[in-house]
Amino acid sequence: MEVLHTPVLLEETISYLAPRGDGKQLMIDATLGEGGHSEAFLERFPGLAIIGIDADPFIQEKAKKRFEKFGSRIRFYSGWSEDFFDGFPAGQSRPNTVLFDLGISMYHYEQSGRGFSFRKDEYLDMRIDPNRGKTAAGLVAALSEKDFADLLWNNAGERYSRRIARSVAEAKRRGEVTTTGALAECVRTAVPAAYRRGPVHPATKTFQALRIAVNGELEKLPRTLEKALDLLEEGGRIGVISFHSAEDRIVKFFFRGKSGGCTCPPSEPICRCGGKPVITVLTRKAVSAGREEIRRNPPSRSARLRVAEKLRKEEA
Numbered sequence: 001m002e003v004l005h006t007p008v009l010l011e012e013t014i015s016y017l018a019p020r021g022d023g024k025q026l027m028i029d030a031t032l033g034e035g036g037h038s039e040a041f042l043e044r045f046p047g048l049a050i051i052g053i054d055a056d057p058f059i060q061e062k063a064k065k066r067f068e069k070f071g072s073r074i075r076f077y078s079g080w081s082e083d084f085f086d087g088f089p090a091g092q093s094r095p096n097t098v099l100f101d102l103g104i105s106m107y108h109y110e111q112s113g114r115g116f117s118f119r120k121d122e123y124l125d126m127r128i129d130p131n132r133g134k135t136a137a138g139l140v141a142a143l144s145e146k147d148f149a150d151l152l153w154n155n156a157g158e159r160y161s162r163r164i165a166r167s168v169a170e171a172k173r174r175g176e177v178t179t180t181g182a183l184a185e186c187v188r189t190a191v192p193a194a195y196r197r198g199p200v201h202p203a204t205k206t207f208q209a210l211r212i213a214v215n216g217e218l219e220k221l222p223r224t225l226e227k228a229l230d231l232l233e234e235g236g237r238i239g240v241i242s243f244h245s246a247e248d249r250i251v252k253f254f255f256r257g258k259s260g261g262c263t264c265p266p267s268e269p270i271c272r273c274g275g276k277p278v279i280t281v282l283t284r285k286a287v288s289a290g291r292e293e294i295r296r297n298p299p300s301r302s303a304r305l306r307v308a309e310k311l312r313k314e315e316a
């Protein structure tokens, strides 16, 4: 059975990012997925046009079918959003809104067959763009015990990172760890019984940390935000939904840096930007899902939305 991804914080996202003025505006959905957010925006705002980006060509094909009814109001870009921003043609109207809903979609867990979920036994691929880069199995094979432990701790705050890394290293000495089943078993045998029986599956953070590393998600994020903000029209808004604390921290400090005056690089001996803030942050605290949404859609429990409005162009 096909499970359609449920967009998180949908009403909150719409209320912050609704087109203003005559409504004839351009939005970039930088992480289109199956298009839950974009579909709602196109339905509610008839003057709006969207460019939908996704690094996964398979999910984008699914989205294209869903959006046929909107004709030319939506265009698609297949690739990483960072590359899209780099290649945006000078002279073309710039976007009034940019939305990021980071991470992966229900499709990836349930249907991609790429080893994102510990609930299925699949090859450990975990690449969002399945045509490029090293797979999770390749990464597990290449990392030392210490580096694997550091990855679990740094990317997901896994508190049993050392025990899990030791268990994986032992399993690698006996053979290969190339499937989700084998990795989940390493975690299961490594962690204390109470953790195993806890409300969240004990392999959740291990799988999340590995996926983040395979796709370079934390390294890409600051650059991608910088480019998105640079492209955004003055007066336009940028919204970012993140799903774990390392990601949310990057967004929070990025916004803080751009809203707090001087943004010159530390190597500049004197301030050249005039110290004026580039954005104003509209969400004093990150917006999170209410009890009712978490009941309806449990993955929304970790979603955090931050929104900022661009005041002026940053001087080079």
Ligand SMILES: C[S@@+](CC[C@H](N)C(=O)[O-])C[C@H]1O[C@@H](n2cnc3c(N)ncnc32)[C@H](O)[C@@H]1O
Residues within 6 Å of the ligand: 005, 006, 007, 008, 030, 031, 032, 033, 034, 035, 036, 037, 038, 053, 054, 055, 056, 059, 079, 080, 081, 082, 101, 102, 103, 104, 105, 128, 220, 224
């Ligand atoms: C959480 S899903 C988006 C769900 C969508 N908002 C919805 O409600 O249906 C994120 C999607 O963005 C894609 N993705 C993640 N990071 C990306 C990036 N940096 N550039 C392009 N696509 C990305 C993933 O392949 C995934 O399909």
